Every structure is written in structure tokens, then in C-alpha cells.
Amino acid sequence: MPDDPSSNASSPSSSEASPSPFARLRDRIVATVSHHLPEGSDGGPAIEEPPKRTGSYARWLPLLRVTPWILAVTFAVSFAWDFPGVTVSVAGYAIGLENLLRYTTVSGLIGFGTNWLAITMLFRPRQERPIVGQGLVPSQRERVAYRLAQAVSEELINKRIIIQKIRESGLAAQYRDLLVAMMGDVVTDDEVRAELKTLLRTVLRDVLSTPAVQDRIADFTAEQMEQNAEGLPGVALSAYRLFSEADFQARLRQATRRLPQTVGPMLDRLPAHLDRHGDAIEDLLSRLILRLVGTLDVERIIFENVRAYDEQQLEMLLRRTTNEQLNYIKYLGAVLGIIGGLIIRAPAPTLTVVTTAGLLVYGIDELLFRVQSASSSP
Template sequence: MSKEPNSNTFKEQTKQYGRQLWELIQNQVQKHSSSEETVPVKYIPPKKTTEHPWLMILLLSVPYLLLVVFIVSFFWDFNNMTADLFGHNFSFEGLLRIVSVSGLIGFLTNWLAITMLFRPTHKRPLLGQGLIPAQKDRIAYRLARAVSEDLINPQIIKQKIHESQAIAKYREKATVYVKNIIDDPEFRASLKVLVVSYVDEMIADPEVRSSIAKKLMEQIDDAIEENSFEKVALRAYSFLKGQEMQDLVESALVKLPTGIEHGLNKMDTFLDELPAKLDEHGSVIEEMVTGLLYKLINQLDVHALVEDNLRQYDEKKLENLIKNASNDQLKYIQYLGAVLGTFGGFIIWEPVASILLLAFIISFTVMADILIQRLKK
């Protein structure tokens, strides 16, 4: 019955000193970490904006201008106005209504198409559901598959680790880091005090000392060959002396802290040689770390990780994610619909003349773009 309390006391005292040792190491790590180089801030690509902000302002005003023209067309719309040009008679009556309606239809259809990408966020009885919310699971699956197959997979991670020689670099940094810690006189002194205090407290406990003495006697007995002279002599001595041998071992244990205190000088030698030993076995350490890291990577399911995270995105968060990356472009598409619709209205009014004019504008724009591009080069 007495063995269980002894064992519990020994374990509790060992845990206590283990916590003290861990606190000592943590203090040294924090002390030497303050001088470590800071991690560089990762470059974040700036959001691209148009080189001509005035153009966006102009496009934003087009739908409102078309709405005003549409309202004006109810009161006046080039009534009975005609003109002759190059032998062709142009009738302007109804032009405002045609142009404004076509432009507004172009704007509204683009606005509706972009809106239907995201809204309604939840399925409605008649309105249905937006394309992206309805296909959220499919989008998550396809995106996760693309990421896991082409962007991030175990083979790519292993290749990058091998090419960057990251394990070797960090192993060298760790060796220097360990050397800085163990070269600190304060750390060495505190470590010695902790070891001596631990041994002293353990040996000072009669129950622990008695348990250690019994364990030593059992190990000595087991180490001697059966039926040997030493075995017979030890058993005879134990039989004749009994408790005296136990007392002898315990007396030797009482002197153990003093012996350890004198022997701790060898700890300095061990600590001095530790960085060199780490460098000597650097290749073995790197192979072990690489092997463990590769096992971890092989167990990493990138596809499931990405897909699960994307599935947890709610519809609003997914909408904001896409809009933050392409909101300006979506606005251009939306308001360009009003401009293209307006051109469509002119084509409805006068097909031949409008198509010729539109072809001229497109050709001039393309040629001007090519010329500017060459001048930049």
C-alpha cells in the first residue's frame, strides 16, 4: 500500500521540476528571441485602378442621361424634323425614344445579369437563386480541385522545400540559436541549481530514498549471473546483514547531491560540445526532419482543406470576395451596356449610316491603341 503514495509523490515532484525547467528554457528563448530578425512584411499587390478616372465618371452619368432623354421624348422628339445628307433623307422623328430605350435596355440587361450572379442569395419560389450561391458547392469543389492539382499539392510542396534548402537553413539557425542560449552563464548557473535542487529534494525524502535503494539492489541482483559466486556472496551478505545493506545504499544516496554538484562541471563540457555535435550530425538531423515533414505532407489533404473552408463561406462573404477582386471591371461591363445599347439605338434608326460610323470609330480606336502601344515601347 505504501508504494502508491511514494510513486505519486515522486511523479508530482518530478512534474514540478519539469515545469521549472520548461520555464527556464522559455525565459531564455524569449530573452534571445528579442534580438532575432523580424519577419519581412509580405508584399500585397495594389488594387488596379483605371488610368482615366474621368472615363468612369462619364460612364456613370450615361444611364441617368438616357433616363432624362427618355422622359424628354414624351414631350418632344424631333417632331417632323428631317435632313438631307449625301443625297439621303434622314428623318429624326422618334430618335430620342429609340436611342434612350436601347441604351437603358443595354444598361439594365447588364445590371440584371451581374446582379443575378449573386442575388437572390437564398432560393426563392419564383425568383430562383443567384448563380454563384446556387453553385457554391460546385464552385468550392472545382476551385479546391484546381488548387490541389495545379497550385498546392504534396509534390509541389516537397519540390519547393528541396529547392529552397529550408530545412538545412533552419537547422543552421537552430544550432546558432541553441549556442546562444547554452553560452549564457545565467542559463548554465540556473540549470545547475535546478538539477542539484531536484536531486537533493528527491534524496531528502526518506520514502523516495528507500524506494531508489530497493530498486538499485534489485538491479544489482538481476545484473549478477545466477548461481555465480558473486550472486551467492550477495545473498549471503543480505541474509546475514539484512537491513544494514539497505542502510548502506541509502547512506550512499544521501551523499549523491554533493557528488553531483562536483560532477556538474562536466555539464559545461557537454554544453560546449553540443553545437559541434549538432553540426556533426547535421545531415542525419536534416534527413529525420525531412522524413517527418514529408509524412506530414502526405497526410495533408489539400483538396478537402480548401473545399471545406470554401463551403463554410456564407453567400455574402463569397459575394464580397469576388466583388473586391473585380468590382471595377463589373461596373465597366454594366455601364458599357448603356453605351453599346445607345449605339444599337442608332443602328435601329439608320442601319447603314450607323454601322459605317461605328466601324470608323472602332477602327480609329484600335489604330490609336496600337500606335500608343508602339510609342510606349
């Protein structure tokens, strides 16, 4: 009668469906240990992004943004009308206003243009060009990455700081307690004990069933006994081996064959053994953690990560924190250019007004600063 194909087809799948003893033991240990593992990082609440500080310049920035456009329109108007023949008298000093619009608008546009060009040249061109070259930040990307990595690794996060934080956190003691608790649950779990005993007994029985292995274990045990037996016990052992070497070897082989039966008692003693040697375990974990930290090259890690940024990513990284300040500097150039144009057109009265206004602003600012400092100090 031919074989049933369905039975043949089902036999491989049934063998694949039944996991090996090692797989069953692994799954059971993972299920037991998972109850002790932390669900997530409990290092405290996440650090919130600090609020964006907006100085007085933030209030003026919307007005400054339209200044270049006003200057451009006024410059175009100056070709049609620019105070022709108009003169004013200030404190007995006659000031001609003809071409005033052109002086101030050209100076303002130059001030804005130079600041815009300087800020743009920090980041553009991103790729090196034959004539205009490359922006400052892209061309110095490697050096920026190196300096940033050096500063961070020396001042912010280095091996010394990491080791100090590990010691302060008591991480080794926490993992020692966690290890003892996990091993206690593992060896007291009935299913784990059954699977582990079965697996170890099978492995030990297979290994120790070879006479050559038994002989090697017996010889090693006898050698260790000879080396560590001193005084009267050593003399007694030597005499016993001299007259009953065959019985001595037979007893060692018999003890070797009984090793698989010691798995259960060994598992029972394991939690207490770990608990008694908790300090040694903590010391071992501390040395392992510190050795791991010692292998870390923090500077190289930071350097390689920053160097991996392309030109656009590096530009966005810098602009994300400085873009508003850079825009303020750029548009402020237009205002300073206007003042420069007025100084060129009418030096004496303009310098007088600008100097007086500057001293007045500085005095008020210094007074307010001292009042705030006095009120905030205890």
C-alpha cells in the same frame, strides 16, 4: 490556549505563495531560453498591396454612370417631342429623325438593364427563392470553394513547395544552432543547475530508493553487459559472475544508488555532446518538420476556410477586386444599346460610321501598342 486564527489563516497562503521546485525550475528555464527566441517574424518586409491599375475605362466611368439617367429623362421627353416630321439628308440619303429619341433611349435602357440584371444575378438573391432561385455565386459556393482550394493547393502552395522552401531556408540548421545555444545557457546558469540538480536528485532518490527498482535496473544492466560482451571480456565477465555473483549484484546496486550524483557531470557534458551530434540533431529536426508538413492537407484547409464564408462575405471577396470592372461593363451596356437603337433606326449610315470608327480606334491602339513594346524592349 486556543490557536491564533491569524496564524492558521496565514499558513495556507504562505504555502501557496512558495512555488514548487518544478515551478521554480520551469520559470528559470523560460527566463533563460527567452533570450534566444526571436522577437517576431524576420521573413523580410511585409508585402505591400500592389497599386490599383486603372485603365482608360476608369476615366470614362464617371460619365458612363450618368448615362442611364440621361436616357431615362430623354425617354420621358420623347413622349412630348421626338423630332416630329424632321428629316435630314446625308450624302444624298434622306434620314427621318422622327421617334429617334425613343428608339435610342429604349435600346440604351435595355442594354443597361440586361447587363445590370446579369451582374446582379451573379450574387443575388443570396438565399434561394421559390421562383427566382438563387444567385450564381451563392448557389455554387461549395464548388467555388472546392475549385479555389484545388487551384491554390496544386499551383500556389502545396507540400512540395513548402518542403522546398524549408530546405532552402536552412530552418533545421537554424533551430539546431538555437537548441545548442539554449541548452548551453541553460546548463551553465547557476540557478538552473542548482534547481535541476535538486529536482533530479530528489526524483532519482525517491525512485531508486525502492529495492525492487534497484533490482530491475541491476538485472537490466547485467543482461545488457552479457549481450554486448564478446570475446575475452565476455569470458571474464561470465567467470566473475560464476564465482562472485553476489559481489557483482552488490556493485550494480551501489552504482544504481550513485546515479543521483552523476547529474552535475552529465549537465557539464551536455553542451559538448549536443555540439558533437549537431548533424544528427539537424537531421532529426528536418525529419520532424517534413513529417509535420506531410500531415498537412493544404487543399482541405483552404476549402474549409473558403466554405466557411457566408454568401455576403463571398460576394464582398469577389467584388473587392472586380467591382469597378463590373460597373464598367454594366454602364457600357447603355452605350452599346444606344448604338443598337441607331442601327435599327438608320442601318446603313450608322453601320458605316460605327465600322469606320471601330477600325480607326483599333488601328490607333495597335500602333500605340507596337510603339510602346518597341521602346520597352532592350
